[in-house]
Every structure is written in structure tokens, then in C-alpha cells.
Amino acid sequence: MKNWYHSWRAAVRIARRDAVRSKGRSFLVLAMIALPILGVSAADLTLRSAELSTEQALERTLGAADARMSDAHSGGVPIYQSPDANNYAPVGNFDDKPWPEGDTDVRKVLPAGAKSLEDSAGSAKLRTAHGLLNAEIRELKASDPLAAGIMTLVSGRFPTETAEVAATTHFLETSGLSVGSKLAARGLDREYTITGSYELPDALKSDQVNALPGALLDPLDKALAADDLPSTETSTTYLVSVPGGFTWNMVMQINTKGVTVASRAVQLAPPADDDVPLYQQEDWAKSYGDGGAADVAALAAVGTVVGLAMLEICLLAGPAFAVGARRSRRQLGLVGANGGDRRHIRAIVLAGGLVIGFAAAVVGTILGLALTFALRPLLEDYMGQRFGSFDIRPLELLGIGLLAVLTGLLAAIVPAVTASRQSVLASLTGRRGVRRSSRVLPVVGLIAVLLGAAIALYGSLLSDQSILVAAGSAIAELGVVAMTPVLVGLFGRTGRWLPLSPRLALRDAVRNRGRTAPAVAAVLAAVAGTVAVATYAASRDAQSEASYEARLPHGAVSLIVNEAGGRDVPQARAAVQKNLQVDVRADVDRAVVGNVNCAMYSRDKGCGSYEVVVPKANQCPLWSTGSEDPAEKFTKAQRRAFSKDWRCKESSVATPTDGGVLVADEKLLNVLGIDDPAAAKALSEGKVVSFDKRNLDKKGSIGIRLITDTEAADKAREEGKEAPGAVKTFSTHQVADGTNAYGVGMILPPAAAKAAGIATVPFGAYYSTDRLPSSEQRQKLSGELDRTGASIELHIEEGYTSENSIVLLALAVFAGLITIGAAGIATGLAQADAEADLKTLAAVGAPPRVRRTLSGFQCGVVAAMGVVLGSAAGVLPAIGLRLTEEREERAWYEQALDGGFGGNLTPPDVPIVVPWETLGALLIAVPLGAALLAALVTRSRGALSRREAT
Incomplete structure (x- = not known):
């Protein structure tokens, strides 16, 4: 027991002294481990402080x-x-x-x-x-x-x-x-x-x-x-x-x-x-x-994130410990020469991870406490509620700190085992010997890739469990990580076609796979996750854009005033005309039956309604079955056939009035973007312009039934009869099929309405604009419309707006930072590890710029390899999830067809879109930026050194 304690005490002292002596490397590893600890501890403090106790919650709802x-x-x-x-x-x-x-x-x-x-x-x-x-x-x-x-x-x-x-x-x-x-x-x-x-x-x-x-x-x-x-x-x-x-x-x-x-x-x-x-x-x-299930899922998600974070840190910190052990090989050799065995060597290297991990735990926790305390007002404002108290849970913070210590130890395990296997003679003379890559690890990685791909393929094509796609993708990605040393070697074969500096950088990366492969794997993991999420988000975005139905042409504006009598409509129309860059304004009215002061859809006494008469031959059989269930009246084949019947097709864009009837002139056609001279002529002649051919009878006319007794009409409909009321017939011009009228079913000219004895009241206006209004114009317009005191519905058609652009940008920035950080770490380690080679280059007459360009290419090579492998690995889960969604949506659509509800639906379109902008930034901009940054911060000349004593 005494020997064990003293040996570890000595190991910790040696590791602490070595960490102080190599401040740059120690600070690098400490920062890598401390930053996640800072974030986790700050998140823990924030969540615990925002979580109210029962007493605090009751005080805010019950008072005293x-x-x-x-x-x-x-x-x-x-x-x-x-x-x-x-x-x-x-x-x-x-x-x-x-x-x-x-x-x-x-x-x-x-x-x-x-x-x-x-x-x-x-x-x-x-x-x-x-x-x-x-x-x-x-x-x-x-x-x-x-x-x-x-x-x-x-x-x-x-x-x-x-x-x-x-x-x-x-x-x-x-x-x-x-x-x-x-x-x-x-x-x-x-x-x-x-x-x-x-x-x-x-x-x-x-x-x-x-x-x-x-x-x-x-x-x-x-x-x-x-x-x-x-x-x-x-x-x-x-x-x-x-x-x-x-x-x-x-x-x-x-x-x-x-x-x-x-x-x-x-x-x-x-x-x-x-x-x-x-x-x-x-x-x-x-x-x-x-x-319970939600809690288990949340714990699984947290565990996955923590595990990936630890893997990322270990992959990046491990090479730093390996280089540290290599630079201290003479010191480790002296320990062996003085009677120390392999376990002592391992203890010294592991103690380095322990010291750095402990320091990172202390620094990260203290900074997390200070940051949360300083940002408390901002956090409360962002969350929209006050903290119950500044709740510090010592045991939880201790667990987070132990996580840092564990991460440091895990990152130092492989370097410790490698250092302990070196002979004393090789350590004292500085010889590295012949190092061969593992032959088993690539085979295991290849098997994992094939197995993971098979699981993901099964989950996306045959199973309803989407978790299989995620699990298979994760296994395949881990397999690619395991194959990274071999893949790095394959990249090295391209060096024969490269100039001197990139060829040296690539050969150095291949020769020192112990520090190159973990950095490439770290970049691979970060980029793969980014590419997977970005591909999935871009695909969903493309699907949403394809299914988006505009309510108006791009840039057009509609103003609807849902109040009785339309008294405030003229003022509202003028407000829009005043504050927006209006090109064409089309005033619209609505038809009124009974009291003109009745609001739309009012059921008050004296307020009637109207309905567009649809000839029986034009009615969709599925919708005219009365109280009968379509599944009982029609076979499955018939219900599927009705989904393609023109009588059963409807748009999902809401109509402004009953039947979409608007009282307006030909200006409305201009605003709606309908270029039909015949329709404009028909309106000027007092004819109705129809956009739904189901409303036309055999003579090409349209009928509108005026209902004065709404209660009697409701009763008649319940009995399956026609509602009582006079029918007004109008000569009609039918617009060609496929014309998008944005929910407008027909345009009734004011002259035709007056001739038929149909009363109208102002309803609103449609506008075409030169350009979309600015934020200031919108605010001013809203203020003026509010001052009318009316209930106003204003819509400005901006087209489909993607909500994922900021997400894709954030993902690209995140992956770029990880890539540059990992590549920079690998480059710094390469420079520290290959200082003798650089001095040899200078001694044989290489110009000073070779050192700078070599550093830049070393950083760029690591970044490029990680980005290429990560991009390839990240596309798999996104494709698998999209295939799963396509199968689910197809099944739902088939079920809707069988039930007779397919008339309003379109066949599912589940595209797979690669976000080329994000990939371009990762594949080109990030490695190039990493290389330029490394070249700029590298000194052209290295310090002279004396020959080591032997």
C-alpha cells in the first residue's frame, strides 16, 4: 500500500512539473476539457435555478x-x-x-x-x-x-x-x-x-x-x-x-x-x-x-451527447498526451534505467491526464459558476421567468468535475500504454523504431461499416422503427472512425502528384498516424453529424417549399375587414395605399342578403346568406352521400378512382367568402396575375368570371341562391333537401383549368350584382406592389389600421420562407470551428513532434517560407481528410431517415385513398436534397481557411538548438 501510494505520488509530481514546463500543450488540453465542463456546469446551474420547488411555485400562483x-x-x-x-x-x-x-x-x-x-x-x-x-x-x-x-x-x-x-x-x-x-x-x-x-x-x-x-x-x-x-x-x-x-x-x-x-x-x-x-x-x-418513456428518452439523449463529447475530447486530447510522452521519452527512459518498470511509466503518463483533468474540472466549474451568476438577468429574460434561487448542487457539480478527470484519464490511456512498451535504450537514444498499424482494427471497422449500413438500410426500407436508422448510422460511423488510420494511408498515395510542401505534409501525416488519425476522426465525427442534420433539414425544407400554397402572388397584399356594414373599409384601404408601394389596387365587396349591417356568417334575425348552386352532375359523389359512410356505399376501387375525379379536387387555400364570391372588376385579375383578355372583357360586359367549373350548369351559367331564412335552410339541409330561396342566374366566362386564383371562386361584377338585386357592402381590397414593404412600413401601417378600430385581416405574400437557413449556417460554423480546432491541434503537435525534421530542412538550405507553407499544408491536409470522410459518412443517416419518412407518408396516402379522402391530397414527394452550400463551405472554405490560418500564425524561422548530450 505504501509503495503504491508513493509511486503514484511521485508520478503526479512528475506530471505536474511536466505540465508546468510545457505550458502551451498543457493549456491546449486543459482548454479542450474545461470548455465542455464549463458548458455542462453552467447548464446544470441554469436548469436547477430555473426549476422551482413546490413552495416557490405555489407562492407565484397562490401568493400567501x-x-x-x-x-x-x-x-x-x-x-x-x-x-x-x-x-x-x-x-x-x-x-x-x-x-x-x-x-x-x-x-x-x-x-x-x-x-x-x-x-x-x-x-x-x-x-x-x-x-x-x-x-x-x-x-x-x-x-x-x-x-x-x-x-x-x-x-x-x-x-x-x-x-x-x-x-x-x-x-x-x-x-x-x-x-x-x-x-x-x-x-x-x-x-x-x-x-x-x-x-x-x-x-x-x-x-x-x-x-x-x-x-x-x-x-x-x-x-x-x-x-x-x-x-x-x-x-x-x-x-x-x-x-x-x-x-x-x-x-x-x-x-x-x-x-x-x-x-x-x-x-x-x-x-x-x-x-x-x-x-x-x-x-x-x-x-x-x-x-417514464419520455424520461428514459431524455436520459438516453443526454447520455449520447455526453458520450460523443467525451469521445471528441479524447480523440483530440489523446495525441497531445502522446506527443507529450514522446517529448519526455528521455525522462521516462531515465525512470526505467533507475529501476522503474512499465507500470511506473504508465502511471506517469496517466498522471498527466489526471493532473490536466483535475485542473480542467476546477477551472471549468468555477468559470461555469461565475458565468451563470453574471448572466443570470439575461438568462431569466431569455427564459421568460425568474429563477427560484441560485441553486448550487455540490454533488452534481462534483459529478461533472469527475467527468473531466475521467476524460483526461481516458485520453491518456493509449499514450500511456504506448510509452510503457518502448525499451529503455530506445527512450534514451530518442529512436522510435518501426511502428506498424494494427491489422485487426481496420477489419473490425469494415465489418462495423457493413453491419451499420445493413441495419440502416433495413430500418429505412423494411422496418417502422426509425431508431434502427440512427443506430445503424452510428455503428457505420464508428466503423469509419476505426478505419481512419488505413484511410489516412490511402490518402497518402496521392502525394506523388503534389508539389514539395504538400507532399511533405501528407507524408508526415501518414507516417505519424498516431496523432493524425485521432484528429481526422474528431473532424470526421463533427462533420458527419453536421452533414447529416444539414442534409435532413435541407430535404425537409425542399419538401415544405414544394407543398407550400401561396395565398397571393409574390408581393401582393390582401385586406379583409370582417365587420358589419364595412364602415371602416374605405379608411383601411387608404391606409394601405398610403404606406405601401402600391402598383394596382382592386377594391372588393361582398354580397349581403337581408340587413346590410349584418356581419359575415351572422345568424342574427334578419341576416340571411347565399350559396353557389352546384349542379348535381358536378357534385363529388363522395361528398353527396348524405349521412351514409362512403366506405359502405362505394368499393375501395371506386373510392380510389374518385381521388382522380375533377369533381373531387379542392384547393387548400381558404376562400375569402362563401363559395369564394367577390364583387370586383377586372383590376382584381391584374392583382391575381391572371392574364386572360377574355375574362377582363367578360367582366366589363357584366358577366361572371368563374375559376371552378363545377359551378357551371349545362348552359354555361352560374346560379346563386339567396337565403333569407337561415334556420329553414339548415333544417332542409339536414333532411337532404335544397335550401329554400330565390336563385339568381348569371352569364359566365369560365377561365381555363389550372389557373391559380388563390382561393377566389368567382368574380361578380358590380353591375351584375346590382342588376340581380343583390346588395353589396365594402369588404376590402387586393393590391399588387412594386416591392415587399420594409419593417418600418409594416409597423406604421399596423398602427394606422389599429386606429380604425376594425377587425382587419392583412396578408402580405412573401412566398415560402425557410426557417432552416440560420440552422444550416450555425451547423456549418460549428463544424468549421471543430475542424479548424482539430486541424490546428494536429498541426501544433506535428510541429512539436517534427522540430528536428524542420531544422534539418533549414540546414540543407530550404528557404524560410518552407516552414510556414509546410505548417499550412499540414493543417489543411488534416482538415481536408476529415471533411471528406465526414461528408461521406454523414449522408447515410439522412438518406435513411428520408426513405423511412417517404414510406410512412406513402402508407398514409394509400390509406387516405382507400378511405375516399384523396381528392384534396397530392401524392407524397419526399426529396433528398444535398445542401451544396454547406458542403462547399466544409469541403473548400474550411480546409483552405485552416491552412491559411496555420500558415499565418507560424514563424518562418525556428530557434537554433544545441546538439543533445549523449
Whole structure:
């Protein structure tokens, strides 16, 4: 025991002294290990600090109250609830009875002697410095002790009078208002003074206004009701405090009145599942019972990431320890000459990994703590919630630190074994001897590549388990890593066609595969992952772009005002015309049956509707089966045939009105990009222009049925009859098939509508623009449209916008940094390892620039080999996953065809797209950049050295 302790103590002292002496190499390895530890420790601190304890979460929802009582809206019927009150169900079986509905007065259910505080919430559009902003309105006396902890006051004070409000800091920033400003709600004449700002600890980015109970929501609802507008849909709960708190028995007793209770005492000490009646109901699945699989998947993902990170570090740090051991071979030889055996040599090299790993653990953990503490405000703002506390878990940080020590030891294992096998004579004389590559490892790698490819192929073509694709790809990639030394040797055969400097660099890389292969493997792993994700993302992006259906031509704008009477339409039209670079403006109206002040789709008395008459011969048989199931009326072959029937084809672009009928002139054709002189002439002659030939009868006319009694029409449809109403017939021009009208079914000229006695009201406008509006133009336009007070739908067609461009760029940058870092490390080690060769070149008359160009080519060679191999290895998993998705989508499409739902679908198109921009940056720019960077930072002349004493 004493000998073991003293031998390791001496080994650690030697390793520490060697690390201090070789500061550059030691700092390089320390940084490689410490950076992941910094990131993991910072992530652990952030997640633990953001994770609220039960007490902290209850303080933010209950304040200082004992419970929150809410109406279950079950009409007072007894209910069962979960302990956290998030789930509940009425008592009894309602399969054959109406589901219980109705309100319950929670105040009548309050326990005797309880203190309560009303908490109401709604939403409304509030007038700001820029226009209108939809915000939450919360009526809660925030200054009451029961509400302490729900809102955090930032400045000023909470309201104490009905004419005062407080607002969240985010609302004030967004609205342009401040403490002391006046605030008004749309539809309400009175103003409120903002007395303070606050924040919600769980929702820092919430736009909310706080008022006293009854101060804002009630007057606003009355004003909206007077204008026949929808109410704010207020919900009310009660914060309640009773001596001793709410026990589970008290909660179940209150549940019998149709009221739920979120009790502090119950959530701090939940009852057993057997004591919760809700969990005993048949077919009840507890919400937290499904988390096991997700937890296992999350742990597997974390373990995979940690394992890959350790592999990456070991591949990069291992050569550094190998070079360190080689440069200390004389010292190691002296240890052997003085009686040390192989285990002592191994201990010294392993102690180097232990020392560097321990230092990296300390540095990484301390920096992670400091970084998290310094960035806490930014992290809270990014996550949108305040930390519960700065939660430091010593055992978790210790485990992360031990991971660094373990990584250092693993990286030093192979160099330790290699150093211990050298003879004392070879170590003292500096001779390396003949080194042969392993013959077994490439064979194992080839078998892994073939096996992994077979598994991935099986998973993509024959199995429904996509995990097989990932597993097979991972095995194949590890096989390529194992074959890296052989592949490096194959690259070396291309040196005969290269000039002097790149030929020397390539031969040096091949001759010293012990440091070249790990660096190439590290680059390979990083690039393979990047290429796989980039290929998959680019393929999904291409598929999304192909399936994207534009609502308008590129750059066009549509303005729809969904309000009764269309009073605000002229002002809204002018606002768009004023703020955008409009080329053509086409005003559109909508047809109205009955009262012209009726909103679209209104069911009020006096409000009618209309429908486009589709001749029976043009109706899709699948949709005209009434209440019958198409699967019972038609065979599978017939249902498949209907998917190709023109009568069963529909566009997924939403129509602006019933049947897509718009009242407009020929300008609308210009905006929609329809170049049809015959259609323009037909509109000028008062004819209808149709884009759906199903609406045409045998005479080439279109009929529109005017329905004055909507209830009678609904009843007739339920009986399978035609709705009652007069039918107006119009002469029609049918546009050629395949014309994209972007959801417009037909254009009804104003003259034709007037002649048929159909009333119209302004509906909006369509615009073609010279160019897409800037951000400033959009903001100004939104502000002006908000000032109209109307419900406006504005759409600016920008075409398909890829969301993966930033992802692909980030992946390319990440892989580039890993590649340059690994290549730089390999180059630095090569220079340290081949200093004698460089001095020999200088001695035989090589010009100074040879040293610089050789360094650049050494770095470029490693980067190029890793990028080429990684690109080839990364395409396999992406192709496998895309083939799997294609098979799944094909199966789903076939099922839809069999069910008769294929008329609205197109056959699946699952392309495999190679991101050539990303690959080009990796294959060309990254190796070239690495080579140039290495050449720039390398000195042209090396330091002179004396001949070593023998």
C-alpha cells in the first residue's frame, strides 16, 4: 500500500512539473476539457435555478393564500379532481345523458370564517402610444397580503382607486407608455392612470394590466355589449385563506358543490393515489403516468451527447498526451534505467491526464459558476421567468468535475500504454523504431461499416422503427472512425502528384498516424453529424417549399375587414395605399342578403346568406352521400378512382367568402396575375368570371341562391333537401383549368350584382406592389389600421420562407470551428513532434517560407481528410431517415385513398436534397481557411538548438 501510494505520488509530481514546463500543450488540453465542463456546469446551474420547488411555485400562483377555488362549470354537479386541481371530471356516467354545464357561485361555497380575494382575468385591446395592443386585464387587489408573491412591484405602486391601473414592464416597453401615463381601452371612453409597473415572476414577457376588482372589466363589458361586440370572456377565481389550511378531506367535500380547490397543504403533502377518487375511475390515465418513456428518452439523449463529447475530447486530447510522452521519452527512459518498470511509466503518463483533468474540472466549474451568476438577468429574460434561487448542487457539480478527470484519464490511456512498451535504450537514444498499424482494427471497422449500413438500410426500407436508422448510422460511423488510420494511408498515395510542401505534409501525416488519425476522426465525427442534420433539414425544407400554397402572388397584399356594414373599409384601404408601394389596387365587396349591417356568417334575425348552386352532375359523389359512410356505399376501387375525379379536387387555400364570391372588376385579375383578355372583357360586359367549373350548369351559367331564412335552410339541409330561396342566374366566362386564383371562386361584377338585386357592402381590397414593404412600413401601417378600430385581416405574400437557413449556417460554423480546432491541434503537435525534421530542412538550405507553407499544408491536409470522410459518412443517416419518412407518408396516402379522402391530397414527394452550400463551405472554405490560418500564425524561422548530450 505504501509503495503504491508513493509511486503514484511521485508520478503526479512528475506530471505536474511536466505540465508546468510545457505550458502551451498543457493549456491546449486543459482548454479542450474545461470548455465542455464549463458548458455542462453552467447548464446544470441554469436548469436547477430555473426549476422551482413546490413552495416557490405555489407562492407565484397562490401568493400567501391557502388555496385557489375555481368554478368547474359543471352546474353544481359533484366532481372528482386531482390533487393539483389540473384535472377533474363530474361524478357519474354521462354517456347517455347531456354533459353537465353551468356556473356555480363560488362565494357560497367558501368555508365559514374564510378570508377571500377575488381574482378575475380577461383580455381587451388597449390604446397605446402606437395604436392598439391586445393585453390581458387582471383585476386583483395586488396590495392585499393574500396576493403577496403573485406580482413583483418594480416601480411606483399598485392601484388603490378604480381610476388607477398598474402594468407589467413588458407592456410598458411594448406600448411606449410609462408610469404616470393615461391608458384607455378600445370601446371605453374613460381613462386610467398608470401608477406603477410590476412583473409576473413566471411570465416576464406578459402584456398585462392590473386593476381593482370591477374597475375595468365590468365597464368594458357593458360598453362592448352596447356596441353589440363580443365580451372579454372574464374568468374569476378566489384566493382563500382558512385557519389550518385546506386538507384533502376538505377539498373533496368542496368538490361535491362543483368547485375545484388548488390547496397548498395538499400539494405539499399529496395523498396516495388510492385516496384520490378521480384516479379510481375506469379508463382514467394519470397525466404524470406517461412520463417514464419520455424520461428514459431524455436520459438516453443526454447520455449520447455526453458520450460523443467525451469521445471528441479524447480523440483530440489523446495525441497531445502522446506527443507529450514522446517529448519526455528521455525522462521516462531515465525512470526505467533507475529501476522503474512499465507500470511506473504508465502511471506517469496517466498522471498527466489526471493532473490536466483535475485542473480542467476546477477551472471549468468555477468559470461555469461565475458565468451563470453574471448572466443570470439575461438568462431569466431569455427564459421568460425568474429563477427560484441560485441553486448550487455540490454533488452534481462534483459529478461533472469527475467527468473531466475521467476524460483526461481516458485520453491518456493509449499514450500511456504506448510509452510503457518502448525499451529503455530506445527512450534514451530518442529512436522510435518501426511502428506498424494494427491489422485487426481496420477489419473490425469494415465489418462495423457493413453491419451499420445493413441495419440502416433495413430500418429505412423494411422496418417502422426509425431508431434502427440512427443506430445503424452510428455503428457505420464508428466503423469509419476505426478505419481512419488505413484511410489516412490511402490518402497518402496521392502525394506523388503534389508539389514539395504538400507532399511533405501528407507524408508526415501518414507516417505519424498516431496523432493524425485521432484528429481526422474528431473532424470526421463533427462533420458527419453536421452533414447529416444539414442534409435532413435541407430535404425537409425542399419538401415544405414544394407543398407550400401561396395565398397571393409574390408581393401582393390582401385586406379583409370582417365587420358589419364595412364602415371602416374605405379608411383601411387608404391606409394601405398610403404606406405601401402600391402598383394596382382592386377594391372588393361582398354580397349581403337581408340587413346590410349584418356581419359575415351572422345568424342574427334578419341576416340571411347565399350559396353557389352546384349542379348535381358536378357534385363529388363522395361528398353527396348524405349521412351514409362512403366506405359502405362505394368499393375501395371506386373510392380510389374518385381521388382522380375533377369533381373531387379542392384547393387548400381558404376562400375569402362563401363559395369564394367577390364583387370586383377586372383590376382584381391584374392583382391575381391572371392574364386572360377574355375574362377582363367578360367582366366589363357584366358577366361572371368563374375559376371552378363545377359551378357551371349545362348552359354555361352560374346560379346563386339567396337565403333569407337561415334556420329553414339548415333544417332542409339536414333532411337532404335544397335550401329554400330565390336563385339568381348569371352569364359566365369560365377561365381555363389550372389557373391559380388563390382561393377566389368567382368574380361578380358590380353591375351584375346590382342588376340581380343583390346588395353589396365594402369588404376590402387586393393590391399588387412594386416591392415587399420594409419593417418600418409594416409597423406604421399596423398602427394606422389599429386606429380604425376594425377587425382587419392583412396578408402580405412573401412566398415560402425557410426557417432552416440560420440552422444550416450555425451547423456549418460549428463544424468549421471543430475542424479548424482539430486541424490546428494536429498541426501544433506535428510541429512539436517534427522540430528536428524542420531544422534539418533549414540546414540543407530550404528557404524560410518552407516552414510556414509546410505548417499550412499540414493543417489543411488534416482538415481536408476529415471533411471528406465526414461528408461521406454523414449522408447515410439522412438518406435513411428520408426513405423511412417517404414510406410512412406513402402508407398514409394509400390509406387516405382507400378511405375516399384523396381528392384534396397530392401524392407524397419526399426529396433528398444535398445542401451544396454547406458542403462547399466544409469541403473548400474550411480546409483552405485552416491552412491559411496555420500558415499565418507560424514563424518562418525556428530557434537554433544545441546538439543533445549523449
